[in-house]
Amino acid sequence: MTNDYIDLKRSFLVRTEINLPASKSISNRALIINALSGSQLEPENLSDCDDTQVMINALRNMPEVIDIGAAGTAMRFLTAYLCVTPGTHTITGTERMRHRPIGILVDALRQLGADVQYEGEEGFPPLRIVGRDDLEGGSVTMPADVSSQFLSALLMIGPTLKNGLTLNLRGRIASRPYLEMTMSMMRTFGAEVEWESEDAIRVRNGMYKPTPYVIENDWSAASYWYEVVALANDPGAWVELPGLSVASLQGDSCVWRIFDVLGVATEECLCSSGQRGVKIYKCGGETDYLNCDFTNCPDLAQTVAVTCALKEIPYCLTGVESLRIKETDRLAALCNELDVLGYRLDVSDTCLEWGVFFSKDEYERDDEQLIIHTYDDHRMAMAFAPACCRRPMVRILNPGVVSKSYPTFWEDMRKAGFKICS
Numbered sequence: 001m002t003n004d005y006i007d008l009k010r011s012f013l014v015r016t017e018i019n020l021p022a023s024k025s026i027s028n029r030a031l032i033i034n035a036l037s038g039s040q041l042e043p044e045n046l047s048d049c050d051d052t053q054v055m056i057n058a059l060r061n062m063p064e065v066i067d068i069g070a071a072g073t074a075m076r077f078l079t080a081y082l083c084v085t086p087g088t089h090t091i092t093g094t095e096r097m098r099h100r101p102i103g104i105l106v107d108a109l110r111q112l113g114a115d116v117q118y119e120g121e122e123g124f125p126p127l128r129i130v131g132r133d134d135l136e137g138g139s140v141t142m143p144a145d146v147s148s149q150f151l152s153a154l155l156m157i158g159p160t161l162k163n164g165l166t167l168n169l170r171g172r173i174a175s176r177p178y179l180e181m182t183m184s185m186m187r188t189f190g191a192e193v194e195w196e197s198e199d200a201i202r203v204r205n206g207m208y209k210p211t212p213y214v215i216e217n218d219w220s221a222a223s224y225w226y227e228v229v230a231l232a233n234d235p236g237a238w239v240e241l242p243g244l245s246v247a248s249l250q251g252d253s254c255v256w257r258i259f260d261v262l263g264v265a266t267e268e269c270l271c272s273s274g275q276r277g278v279k280i281y282k283c284g285g286e287t288d289y290l291n292c293d294f295t296n297c298p299d300l301a302q303t304v305a306v307t308c309a310l311k312e313i314p315y316c317l318t319g320v321e322s323l324r325i326k327e328t329d330r331l332a333a334l335c336n337e338l339d340v341l342g343y344r345l346d347v348s349d350t351c352l353e354w355g356v357f358f359s360k361d362e363y364e365r366d367d368e369q370l371i372i373h374t375y376d377d378h379r380m381a382m383a384f385a386p387a388c389c390r391r392p393m394v395r396i397l398n399p400g401v402v403s404k405s406y407p408t409f410w411e412d413m414r415k416a417g418f419k420i421c422s
Contacts (some may be wrong), residue, residue, distance in 0.1 A: 004397065004398065005371075005395050005396060005397045005398070005399065005422065006395070006396050006399045006410065006420050006421065006422045007393055007394070007395050007420070007421045007422070008385055008388035008393065008394045008395075008396065008413070008418055008419070008420055009388055009392070009393055009418065009419040009421075010232075010233060010388050010389045010390075010418065010419075011232070011234075011389075011416055011417030011418045011419075012233060012234060012417070013234050013417055014228060014229065014232040014234050014237040014238070014239065014416050014417060015234070015236065015237065015238055015239075016239055016240070016415055016416045016417070017239070017240040017241075017242065017271055017272045017273060018225060018239055018240070018241055018412050018415065018416065019217075019242060019243070019273075019412075020217040020218050020221045020222055020241055020242075020243065020244070020406075021047050021048060021049060021217065021218050021221055021405070021406050021407070021408065022045045022046060022047040022048075022215040022216070022217055022218060022243075023047065023215055023216055023217060023218040023219070023220075023250055024047045024049050024051050024052055024073070024218060024220070024405050025073070025178065025181065025218075025220070025250060026181070026185070026215050026216060026249070026250065027043070027046045027047040027052045027055075027215050028047075028051065028052055028055050028073045028074065028077055029077070029152065029156065029181070029182055029185050030043040030046075030185060030213050030215060031043065031046070031052070031055050031056065031059060032055075032059075032077050032078075032081050032156050033156055033185055033186060033189050033191075033208060034189070034210075034211075034213065035059050035081065036081070036084075036156065036157070036159070036160060036208050037189050037190075037207075037208035037209060037210045037211065038208075038210060039210035039211070040210075041210070041212070042056070043212075043213040043214065043215055044212070044213065044214045044215065045214050045215040045216075046215055047215065047218070047405075048407055049403065049404055049405045049406065049407060050069065050070070050071060050403050050404045050405075050407075051071040051072075051073050051074055051404055051405065054067075054068045054069055054071045054074050055068075055071070055073075055074045055077070055078065058074065058078055062085075062087065062089070063089075064088070064089060064090065065089070065090045065091075065092065066078065066082075066089055066090070066091045066092070067092055067093060068091065068092070068093045068097070069093055069094055069097070070093060070094045070096060070097055070327060070376065070404065071093070071097075071404075072097070072100060072147075072149065072326070072327070073149055075091065075093055075097060075100075075102065075125060076102070076105060076147070076149040076150055076152075076153045077149065077152070077153050077156070078091055079091060079102065079105060079106070079109070079116070079127060079129065079153065080105070080109060080153035080154060080156065080157045081153075081156075081157065082129040082131050083109050083112075083114035083115075083116065083129055083131055083132075083135065083157065084114075084131060084132070084133060084135055084157045084160045084161070085131040085133070086131050086132060086133055087130075087131050088128070088129070088130050088131070089128075089129050089131070090119060090126055090127065090128050090129075091125065091126060091127050091129065092119075092125055092126035092127075093125055093126075096327065096328070096376065097125055098120065098121075098124055098125050098126065099124060100124070100125070101123055101124060102123065102124060102125055102127070103122070103123035103124070104142065104143065104146050104150055105150040105153060105154070106118075106123075106127065108140045108142055108150070108154055109154070111138075111140045112135055112136065112137050112138060112140060112154075112161060112165070113132075113135040113136045113137070114129070114132075114135060115129065115130040115131075115132070116128070116129050117129075133160070134162060135160070135161050135162065136161065136162050136163055137158070137161025137162055137163040137164055137165050137205070138161070138163045138164075138165070138166070139165075139166040139168065140154070140165070140166070140167060140168070141168040141169075141170055142154075142167065142168070142169060142170065143169075143170050143171055144169035144170055144171045144172055144173040144174065144199065145171050145172055145173070145174045145321065146174065147174070147175070147322060148174060148175035148176075148178035148179055148182075149178075151167065151169070151179055151182075152178060152179065152182040154167055155167060155179070155182050155183065155186065155193065155201065155203060156182060156186065158186075158191070158193065158203025158204075159186070159191045159192075159193075159203060159204070159205060159206050159207065159208055160205075161203075161205060162205060163205065164202070164203050164204045164205040164206075165201075165202070165203040166196070166200060166201070166202050166203075167200065167201045167202075167203070168199065168200050169199045169200065169201070170199070172295070173199070174295050174296075174298075174319075174321075174322065175251060175295065175296055175297075175298065175322075176251075176296055177249075177250070177251030177254075177296050177297070178251050178296075179201070180249070181249045181250065181251065183201070184249055185213075185249075186203075186208075188211060188213065189208040189209055189210075189211045189213075190206070190207070190208055190209035190211070191203065191204075191206065191208060192204040192206060216243060216244070216245070216248060216249075216250070217241070217242070217243030217244050217277075218250070218405070218406075219244060219248055219250040219252040219253040219255060220250070220252040220299050220300070220405065221405065221406045221409075222241050222244060222252075222255060222278075222280075223252065223255045223299075223300050223303045224303060224382045224383065224385070224386065224406075224409070225239045225241060225280065226255055226256070226259040226262075226264050226280055226303070226307075227303050227306065227307045227383070227386045228386045228389065228416065229264050229280050229281065229282060230259060230262050230263055230264050230282075230307050230311065231307065231310055231311065231386050231387070231389035231390055232282070232389050233389060234282075235282060236281075236282065237281065237282050238279060238280065238281035238282070239279070239280050239281075239416070240269065240271040240272060240277060240278075240279045241271075241277050241278050241279075241280065242271040242273055242275035242276065242277035243275060243276075243277055244277050244278045245268065245276070245277075245278070246266065246268060246278065251296050251297050252297050252299060252300055254296070254297055254300075255297070255300055255303075256278070256280075258292060258300065258304060259280075259307075261285070261286065261287040261290065262286055262287070262290070262304075262307060262308070262311065262313070263282060263283060263284055263285065263286040263311075264280050264281070264282065264283065265280065265281055265282075265283035266278050266279070266280050267279055286311070286313065287313065288313065288314075289313065289314050289315065290304070290308055290313055290314075290315040290316075290317075291315070291316045291318075292304065292315070292316075292317055292318070293318045293319040294317055294318065294319040294320050295318075295319030296319070298319065298320060298322045298323055298326075299379060301317055301320050301323060301330070301334075301352070302323075302330060302334055302379050302380065302383035303379075303382075303383045304317065305317060305334055305338070305345075305352055305354070305383075306334075306338065306341075306383045306384055306386070306387060307386075308354070309338055309341065309343040309354055310341070310387060310389075310390045314354060314355035315352070315353065315354055315355075316351060316352070316353045317351065317352040317353075318350060318351050319350070320350065320351065320352055321350055326377065326379075327375070327376060327377040327378070327379070327404075328375035328376060328377045328380070330377065330379070330380070331347050331352065332347075333373075333375045333377065333380055334347075334352065334380075335347055336373070337372050337373060337380065337384055338354075340370055340371065340372060341370060341387060341391070370387070370391055370393070370394050370395065371395045371397065372384045372387070372394060372395065372396050372397065373397050373398075374396060374397055374398045374399075374401050376398065376401055377401065378401050378402050378403070378404040378405050378406065379405075380401075381396055381398070381399060381401050381402050381409075382402055382406060382409055384396065385409075385413065388418065399422075
């Protein structure tokens with residue numbers, strides 16, 4: 001979408017099937033591993049989101065200057081990939097990307113023998129990389145609470161290193177399900193990777209094998225439909241989501257457990273289209289207080305924070321440290337926009353708490369229009385869109401930002417009966 005804003009009004013009957021995009025997390029890992037295997041065929045059902053498209057274009061064309069835009073996953077994964085791929089490249093991105101730290105990954109790659117230089121400010125993109133296919137590898141120690149994408153980037157190149165890779169993790173491991181996802185996918189392509197201890201992963205030298213691979217649909221995208229069902233005025237609201245399984249590799253599949261105590265049930269089913277998937281529906285039985293740790297699923301925090309506030313369920317959300325360095329400072333953005341809706345958060349670097357709300361008389365006028373800024377962050381747009389279920393109208397600025405992970409989000413909202421004007 002190219003409009004500067006859209007206005008959303010609630011759907012009074014939410015009963016539909018939604019075909020979600022393919023998983024961005026799985027797509028981007030599969031692309032890197034597939035390229036390292038030397039396969040001439042791309043994985044099937046790749047995500048059509050911006051982050052995956054820039055990865056596809058980079059791997060197909062390998063230009064001297066690779067501009068990944070705002071795609072953080074592509075920046076981390078391609079940085080490691082280029083280090084083990086012969087040739088000289090510069091990798092850069094948007095202004096925001098050039099202020100997202102990457103020094104921890106660069107330091108680790110240099111310890112393994114890589115030639116990586118900063119083109120601008122130390123510790124940040126753009127990077128100039130001279131790739132080789134004979135890096136020594138060996139042992140490297142990383143803080144365990146950094147982005148799992150740094151760790152996954154290193155793991156995926158591990159089999160190409162002459163001495164393999166031993167990744168020692170220091171401290172509490174963040175987003176462990178994403179590491180498990182990476183390791184499982186590596187094994188599917190023939191790599192030998194295992195936990196040597198509670199805080200060390202060993203990757204043995206060896207070639208990946210070209211392997212057909214089909215990407216499953218995205219549980220992160222599913223979270224917004226859980227929010228829609230939770231907030232919908234329709235007491236019989238349900239949504240079918242083909243291509244999902246509760247046994248998914250994706251860390252964000254835990255959303256079904258979180259929303260189970262927020263009044264949304266999940267069951268595996270044969271969807272209306274004939275595909276296997278899940279059906280989510282209102283079930284009652286809501287908690288009166290939510291205490292939830294998002295260390296393993298930080299991308300769900302915005303969705304849950306907005307849902308609970310609008311359902312007036314007090315909460316304490318921990319494990320949100322990484323939200324400061326995402327597409328925007330998501331903790332600050334959440335505070336700002338929930339304030340617009342009438343809710344004031346207490347926030348620290350590790351915790352989001354809400355338990356006291358304003359008098360909302362001023363928010364209940366039928367002609368009230370609430371304006372939500374999105375901060376160039378796709379998850380801000382999608383997490384706040386369902387707020388229109390509980391407010392007369394919500395205006396979302398820069399709605400096109402959803403293309404980063406879920407390009408058809410607004411079309412799917414229309415399919416579910418929401419009124420969208422621009």
